[in-house]
Amino acid sequence: MRRLVYYVGMSIDGFIAGPDGEVDFFPVTPDVLEFFREHCPDVLPTHVREQLGIDAANRNFDTVIQGRRTYEPALEIGVTSPYAHLRQYVVSGGLGESPDPAVEIVSGDPLAKIRELKAEEGRDIYLAGGARLAGTLLPEIDDLVIKLYPVVAGTGIPLFGADFSPVHFELTGTRPLEGGMVVLTYRKK
Numbered sequence: 001m002r003r004l005v006y007y008v009g010m011s012i013d014g015f016i017a018g019p020d021g022e023v024d025f026f027p028v029t030p031d032v033l034e035f036f037r038e039h040c041p042d043v044l045p046t047h048v049r050e051q052l053g054i055d056a057a058n059r060n061f062d063t064v065i066q067g068r069r070t071y072e073p074a075l076e077i078g079v080t081s082p083y084a085h086l087r088q089y090v091v092s093g094g095l096g097e098s099p100d101p102a103v104e105i106v107s108g109d110p111l112a113k114i115r116e117l118k119a120e121e122g123r124d125i126y127l128a129g130g131a132r133l134a135g136t137l138l139p140e141i142d143d144l145v146i147k148l149y150p151v152v153a154g155t156g157i158p159l160f161g162a163d164f165s166p167v168h169f170e171l172t173g174t175r176p177l178e179g180g181m182v183v184l185t186y187r188k189k
Contacts, residue, residue: 002118003142005060006127006134007043008159010146015156016131021069022156026149029179040145043126045074046084061086062123065106065114067133068092075099086126089113091133114140135162143187144169150180 008016009026017023033052036044042058049055064086071090074082080100081088088103091110098105106113114137117125127134127141134141138160146159169186176182 002063002120002122003124004114004118004127004137004140005124005143005145006129006137006141007040007145008127008129008134008147010148010159011151011153011156012148013152013154014159015153016129016159017157018153019156021073025151025153027151027179027181029177029181031177031179032147032181035175035177035181035183042086043128045079045082047079047082049085058085058123060124061126063087063089063117064126064128065089065091065110065117065133065137066128067130068095070129070133071103083128089117091136110136111140131157131159131161135160138162138165138167141167141188143185146184146186148182148184 009023010016018025037052037054037056040060041049041054041056042061044054064083068090071082081102084102089106090103091106093107095105110133114125118140127137168189170189171184172187173185174182
């Protein structure tokens with residue numbers, strides 16, 4: 001069965017973005033770019049892959065699911081299919097019709113959609129965010145890959161937007177990079 005993997009960057013104090021969705025405070029050093037190029041080019045948006053000259057096959061994922069707030073920055077720069085190299089789903093109760101035929105809008109139960117996708121053959125499913133969607137999908141998240149950046153945000157959007165409901169994971173790997181980022185991998189117990 002396919003796994004749902006929440007692959008996300010986070011500050012030391014647990015925020016995936018600033019209060020208004022800012023992510024430009026996360027340091028993108030050459031070692032971080034090399035990590036993406038070597039280990040997970042599939043999590044980079046297609047237009048970013050092109051800018052970085054990455055033409056690698058997908059290594060981990062063939063599907064991405066994201067919330068509307070995560071999708072909107074792409075729309076703001078005129079990109080309607082940000083992950084053209086993956087099957088794309090956007091969870092939104094208010095978006096209505098998709099702005100791109102390659103992007104399917106999930107307006108119903110996202111848990112049901114994830115269960116349907118996990119039952120299919122294929123590679124794992126990349127949960128791109130955001131916090132509220134991650135909180136909703138927490139019962140179905142199998143793995144966490146947290147890129148822990150050496151920065152304190154102070155406030156912002158937390159890793160999960162969910163009610164108190166502890167879910168236990170076990171640490172399965174750590175990979176420190178020269179610039180200070182540490183990649184932490186967890187598997188649900």
